[in-house]
Each structure stands twice: as structure tokens, then as C-alpha cells.
Amino acid sequence: MNDAAIDEFIQAMGQLWHSEGRPRIAGQVLAYLIVAGEPRSLQQMCDALQISKGSASTNARLLEDTGALRRVRPLGARQDAWLAVPNPSLALLQTVTRRFRTSAEAITRLAGAFPEGMEAAQGRVEDFADFYRRSADFMDEWAARIGQDCQAEPQESKTDGED
Amino acid sequence: MNDAAIDEFIQAMGQLWHSEGRPRIAGQVLAYLIVAGEPRSLQQMCDALQISKGSASTNARLLEDTGALRRVRPLGARQDAWLAVPNPSLALLQTVTRRFRTSAEAITRLAGAFPEGMEAAQGRVEDFADFYRRSADFMDEWAARIGQDCQAEPQESKTDGED
DNA sequence: CAGTACGTTCATTCCTGATTGAACGGAATC
């Protein structure tokens, strides 16, 4: 059972991810699992999203790497099952933070190699790098705050039989 | 005169932007103008970055829309000149913030249309949207803080004859 | 030891957005 509104949400998440330079299907998979609220198999993803097995596998693992999904093998079962973590956004945020730090370091390093006589330009570039660095710090702060909220009011685990 | 280190920086910015789903050339243009520190014409961009006039124009205006560049016509001159604003990162940040708010609204709206019996899923999706909304708020706060710093220690306007 | 059911990999195909470059239009100059 898939209401049109749910499909729309899944599609929208796909577009959103796409517009951010990430695979559209990854967004759809995440949306699907957020809606599901329970573990789903690769096969279920393929059926629901009409994507190939390869895509489902690849993108699920991609999301696993970012920490947005968790893979579980319920009891002695033959299929992997995938589950959106309680607060997927938090994981995504931390991925961005990591990327920012990497960028900051790279830019700072490059600025360090600027030739004599370009100190002002160097300064401007270092300021630019600092933005990334300080933003990363700020985002850590932010993540910590969100993390607290989650602890304070943990996800209710009531599941509805939705599918 | 373009040192290799500077070219590397420009290229890196291009890759960075590319990896974030934005036109590579836009990143290069911004990098070029940050290094320059002074207004540059479209023609200069074309020469320095080896890109077409169309690209230079399109991407410069794109950056203008985000607020990272400013277009000036020095005195009675026949060419536009482009200039990186004092704190380009701030402008970029605000663009992201805007996008986050839009996403939050869109997702919330879609969640509102979920059918009966899917309240839990609806809740999860709304939580997800809230993340975007609250992140946007947080980024505003952050932008305000950066803005203050800029006021406190304004950009030094010393220019070195670098080119 | 077949036979089956999964998940992963990888060469290929596909698609979309970036980039180009020629054509256009407007403003300034002579």
C-alpha cells in the first residue's frame, strides 16, 4: 500500500538529494526507510522504488557509510534488512561536517604555498578556509545540541503496520 | 603572473564546487576573484581560466545571485567588472540556509498529506523536515555571528599588485 | 555435492547538466 503522498515524498527526497549532488536513488531509499520505520530488504526496495538490485545495494551501502542506515540480520535470516537510524539527519550533518573539515585543511594547505608578494591574497584565501573550519566547529555544536534533544525525548518505538 | 599554487587553489575550488553539485566553473571564478582581490573583467576571466565567454557570463551572474560576487562599472567604463564581496562565504551560507528552509517547507507540506493510519511515519518525516528548519535557524545564528566578526575586524583594504 | 538464494561487482548504457560558440541586441564611439 503506497499512498500517492508517500510516493511524492520519496520522489521529492530523490530530487533534493540530486540537487545536492548526491545520487537520487540514495535519497529515495532513505525516504522509503524513514516512512517504513522498520527494516526492509533489498528486494523490497527494488520492488517499491522500481530500481535495480545493483542500485539498491550500492546506495544502501552508501547511506550506511554516512551513518543514515543500519544493516541488520534479524535472527537466523537469509536476507539483510535495512533500517533508517533514529535520527538520520544527524548522521547526514556529521558527514557534511567531515567534508567541511577536509575542505578547510586542503584550502589552508594550498594557501600556504602561495608565493611571496601575495600575502593579501593568501590572507583572503585563508579566511575563506577558516569559514569552513569554523562552520564545522559550529555544526559540531549544533549536532551535540540535536543529540541532546534525542536523548531527552527519545524516538517512540511504536510501529504502525504501514507498508 | 600566476603561480602554480594559485592555479591549484583555483582548480581545487572548482572540484569542491563540482563535488557539491554546483558548476565547476563557478567555483573557479570565485577562487580567481578572491585571489585577485580587485575587480576583473569577463575577458580577464576567460583568459585566466581558459573558459568561454558564455560560461564566464553565466557563472558570474550565478555567483552574483548568490551574493558572492558584485558587478561594478568603474567610472565611465565600457566593461563590467566583477569583484568578490568581502566575505563570500557568508553569502554562500545564506544561500544554503534559504535552500534548507525551502526543503523544510516542501517536506512538511508533503507529510501533511499522508493518509490516515500512518501517523507514526508522518511524525518521522516531520522530524526530518524539522531538522532542515532548525538547521536553517541555527545557520542564521551562525551567519549573524560571522557578520559581527566582520564588523569588528573589517577586511583590510590593502591591495598588493598581484596578478 | 548439487542446487538455490543473496549481495556485490563491474563493464556498459543512459541521462542530465555543464560548456561551448555562434548569433543577437544594445550601447558607446567615431
Add this chain to the structure above:
DNA sequence: GATTCCGTTCAATCAGGAATGAACGTACTG
């Protein structure tokens, strides 16, 4: 008013990553 110099637009091309699906490896099953 003709010419030149710009910036913009847009149709066509290009490039690069996403998506596919067949082939492969592995772990169960009978």
C-alpha cells in the same frame, strides 16, 4: 548612421556520474 565592443542567450555538443543487469562469489539447503 555605421562601426565596434560588450554581455547575454540559446541550440548543439560534451563529459561524467548514475543506473542497469549480467556475472560472480558465498553461504545456506536439501
